[in-house]
Structures are given as structure tokens and as C-alpha cells.
Amino acid sequence: MSGKKAVSDSDNYYTVQTSCPQCEKSATIVQVPETVPLFGQILLQTIVCTHCGFKWSDVMSVEVREPSGYEVHIKHERDLSTKLIRNSSGTVEIPELGVLLEPGALSEGFFTNMEGLLERVENVLSMLIRSNAGVTRKNAEEVMEKLLLCKAGKLPFTVRVLDPYGGSALIGENVKRFKLTKEQLAKLKKGVSFV
Numbered sequence: 289m290s291g292k293k294a295v296s297d298s299d300n301y302y303t304v305q306t307s308c309p310q311c312e313k314s315a316t317i318v319q320v321p322e323t324v325p326l327f328g329q330i331l332l333q334t335i336v337c338t339h340c341g342f343k344w345s346d347v348m349s350v351e352v353r354e355p356s357g358y359e360v361h362i363k364h365e366r367d368l369s370t371k372l373i374r375n376s377s378g379t380v381e382i383p384e385l386g387v388l389l390e391p392g393a394l395s396e397g398f399f400t401n402m403e404g405l406l407e408r409v410e411n412v413l414s415m416l417i418r419s420n421a422g423v424t425r426k427n428a429e430e431v432m433e434k435l436l437l438c439k440a441g442k443l444p445f446t447v448r449v450l451d452p453y454g455g456s457a458l459i460g461e462n463v464k465r466f467k468l469t470k471e472q473l474a475k476l477k478k479g480v481s482f483v
């Protein structure tokens with residue numbers, strides 16, 4: 289089972305011409321609309337530039353939303369199907385693994401489930417393990433050990449999603465939604481969008 293399956297079952301897509309944020313030549317935005325139960329309409333967008341190879345994805349909410357936070361405790365294998373919409377302005381935390389994904393110039397949006405989220409973290413850890421030695425490598429290996437247990441549904445973990453524009457969300461049975469306080473809002477990084 290792959291997290292990618294959830295991304296789109298739809299063959300409907302639209303293309304829009306734009307200029308590449310990297311080389312300024314003409315690039316294409318591919319847009320795929322999708323309806324997510326309990327959330328609403330989203331738009332999966334990818335900019336592709338054939339001139340310089342630039343590629344960037346984001347997930348936009350079609351409706352205007354309030355700043356919001358979500359939290360879920362993943363305790364059983366079945367909870368791994370909890371869905372995550374991550375807009376490029378969303379902050380994603382997995383405290384048990386020390387993972388903090390913040391908006392930034394290169395942050396991308398994606399639509400996946402908990403399995404897909406863990407796979408993304410796994411890819412980053414693999415890279416760290418391959419390209420480092422010493423403490424960095426040892427830390428990454430320790431997190432990797434825990435992550436594999438999480439993936440197998442053998443180690444409970446928490447996922448928290450905070451978004452100042454409300455475009456990110458967790459969707460599933462045990463998800464709790466909460467309002468962001470002024471303090472939380474002030475602390476959040478906002479992110480950059482290319483589209």
C-alpha cells in the first residue's frame with residue numbers, strides 16, 4: 289500500500305501557462321481538483337518547467353478558511369489511514385520523532401495519509417544516514433528505528449498540523465480540531481507560494 293494512491297483517482301486536470309520562478313521561461317501549472325470527504329474541495333497544483341527542470345507542488349483549499357490546528361494520536365495500524373492535507377503554509381510536527389516540518393522557500397504541499405507522511409520522513413532520514421557520519425548519523429539511525437515501529441503500527445505517535453490560513457488539515461476518526469491562539473499564530477512561519 290502506498291500513500292501516493294490517495295493523491296488522485298481523477299483523470300480531470302487543467303493546465304495553465306506561467307513563467308518559471310527559477311529561470312523565467314515559460315512553465316506549465318497542472319491543476320487537479322479533488323473533493324476530500326469532511327473537508328471540501330482542494331486543488332493539487334504542480335509547476336513544471338521543461339527548460340530548467342524546476343518542479344514544485346502545492347495543495348490549495350478552494351474555500352477560504354480560518355486559521356486552525358489539528359491533532360491526532362496514532363495508536364493502531366488502522367489509524368495510519370488518517371489523511372493529511374499539507375498546504376505549503378502548514379507546519380507539521382511529530383513530537384515523538386522530533387520531526388518539525390515548517391514552511392519555507394522550498395516547502396511543498398501534499399495530500400497523503402500517515403503512511404505517506406512517514407515515508408517522506410524516512411526518505412529524509414535515509415539521505416542523512418547516507419551522507420553523514422558521527423552524531424548526525426547516529427541520531428538519524430535512532431529516529432529511523434522508531435519510525436519503522438510507527439510505520440508498523442507498533443509505536444504510538446502524535447501528529448499536529450498548524451496553519452495560519454487554514455489550508456492544511458488532518459482528516460480521520462480520532463482527529464481533534466482546535467482554534468489557534470494569538471500566541472500560536474504569531475509564532476508560526478508563513479511560507480512562500482509560487483502559484
Ligand SMILES: [Zn+2]
Nearest residue numbers: 308311337340
Ligand atoms: Zn525554469
